[in-house]
Amino acid sequence: MTTLQLLTPTGERIPPDPVLAHPATPEQMTDLAAELTPSALRDAYRHMVLTRAFDREATSLQRQGELGLWVPSLGQEAAQVGSAMATPATDMVYPSYREHGVAQVRGLDLREIIPVYRGTRHGGWDPKSFNFHIYTFVIGAHSLHAVGHAMGLQQDRRRGVATGAEAVVVYFGDGATSQGDVNEALVFASSAEAPVLFFLQNNHWAISVRTERQSRFPLANRADGFGIPHLRVDGNDVIASYAATRYALEHIKSHGGPFFIEAETYRMGAHTTSDDPTRYRTRAEEEEWRAKDPIARLRALLETEGAVDGENLDAVETEAKDLGASVRAFTRANVPGDFTTIFDHVLATPSAQVLRERAEWDAYLTRGEN
Ligand SMILES: Cc1ncc(C[n+]2csc(CCOP(=O)(O)OP(=O)(O)O)c2C)c(N)n1
Numbered sequence: 001m002t003t004l005q006l007l008t009p010t011g012e013r014i015p016p017d018p019v020l021a022h023p024a025t026p027e028q029m030t031d032l033a034a035e036l037t038p039s040a041l042r043d044a045y046r047h048m049v050l051t052r053a054f055d056r057e058a059t060s061l062q063r064q065g066e067l068g069l070w071v072p073s074l075g076q077e078a079a080q081v082g083s084a085m086a087t088p089a090t091d092m093v094y095p096s097y098r099e100h101g102v103a104q105v106r107g108l109d110l111r112e113i114i115p116v117y118r119g120t121r122h123g124g125w126d127p128k129s130f131n132f133h134i135y136t137f138v139i140g141a142h143s144l145h146a147v148g149h150a151m152g153l154q155q156d157r158r159r160g161v162a163t164g165a166e167a168v169v170v171y172f173g174d175g176a177t178s179q180g181d182v183n184e185a186l187v188f189a190s191s192a193e194a195p196v197l198f199f200l201q202n203n204h205w206a207i208s209v210r211t212e213r214q215s216r217f218p219l220a221n222r223a224d225g226f227g228i229p230h231l232r233v234d235g236n237d238v239i240a241s242y243a244a245t246r247y248a249l250e251h252i253k254s255h256g257g258p259f260f261i262e263a264e265t266y267r268m269g270a271h272t273t274s275d276d277p278t279r280y281r282t283r284a285e286e287e288e289w290r291a292k293d294p295i296a297r298l299r300a301l302l303e304t305e306g307a308v309d310g311e312n313l314d315a316v317e318t319e320a321k322d323l324g325a326s327v328r329a330f331t332r333a334n335v336p337g338d339f340t341t342i343f344d345h346v347l348a349t350p351s352a353q354v355l356r357e358r359a360e361w362d363a364y365l366t367r368g369e370n
């Protein structure tokens with residue numbers, strides 16, 4: 001299986017491989033890549049740099065005890081920003097837990113993510129505001145929610161209800177592809193011909209388990225077993241990630257069924273701040289991927305093509321620095337909300353069990369044992 005790459009690690013544009021996986025043609029990919037004008041590429045660069053600055057700041061805040069946990073996006077910025085830039089604001093996105101770059105493109109104030117990892121808010125943000133669902137930590141569970149949402153869109157269409165949404169995009173990892181939920185989601189999506197894009201970020205690791213333990217053949221090939229068309233792309237290439245996602249969403253809209261993209265990328269940091277990758281992977285491997293850094297290659301392209309000048313780059317740098325400072329100030333000032341609200345959001349009309357648990361909590365507080 002070939003992998004779509006349009007931007008090399010050293011920042012040179014290359015034509016698509018002529019033997020791309022069915023059903024995309026190299027010409028289509030070239031046309032879609034051309035949509036990324038110099039101004040759009042500058043936007044992509046800005047989104048990627050801001051995402052990295054945010055991620056770095058949050059990692060430091062966790063190390064300083066301000067966050068309970070952090071899940072880094074370091075290294076995955078191109079897969080996330082490229083795919084998100086190709087997704088209309090009206091389509092619904094289901095992230096897992098490290099899609100900070102997708103959040104940035106959707107327009108979420110990145111500081112909204114902080115309370116989730118500081119343990120001061122139960123869920124996160126309003127999913128409807130940016131058509132960006134809250135993070136899901138149960139591996140693969142949200143793939144079923146995404147397919148359910150896509151099947152809902154089909155019902156809306158049948159009933160003539162206009163929602164503006166045409167597809168759903170779900171992000172998940174290489175490890176998640178071995179999970180029952182994801183396979184069940186693929187079955188439902190395929191049989192219902194649901195308008196959903198499965199966007200797999202193969203970052204080569206599922207905590208300390210390398211991808212080869214999930215599969216001995218490309219993970220995108222798994223889509224074949226479900227009769228779902230697929231593409232494999234270089235996920236550290238923002239142009240390829242954009243073009244493939246644009247193609248996939250067009251395909252979903254014109255053919256009505258699901259699509260599957262495997263973006264090959266690398267988790268440059270730890271799985272979360274709770275693990276130590278030096279225990280299970282080599283420095284040589286990390287170095288190999290450092291040379292494929294998604295931001296460095298886009299910057300090289302922008303400079304070669306004269307799409308940025310010193311002023312543009314300084315402005316992004318300043319914005320990134322300001323974002324870091326603002327995230328830090330926000331975090332330190334962020335205090336826990338009222339824990340009791342957890343009972344309010346379980347069911348629209350609380351069941352006897354929820355009411356009993358709430359009464360137990362109230363009694364616990366009254367006893368003053370906490
Ligand atoms: C159902 C379930 N099983 C196990 C876990 C523990 N867990 C958290 S992250 C993770 C690995 C996920 O790897 P992958 O799908 O590749 O995503 P990545 O973290 O690399 O983005 C596991 C096993 C979990 N959160 N949920």
Ligand SMILES: [Mg+2]
Nearest residue numbers: 173174205206
């Ligand atoms: Mg992974």
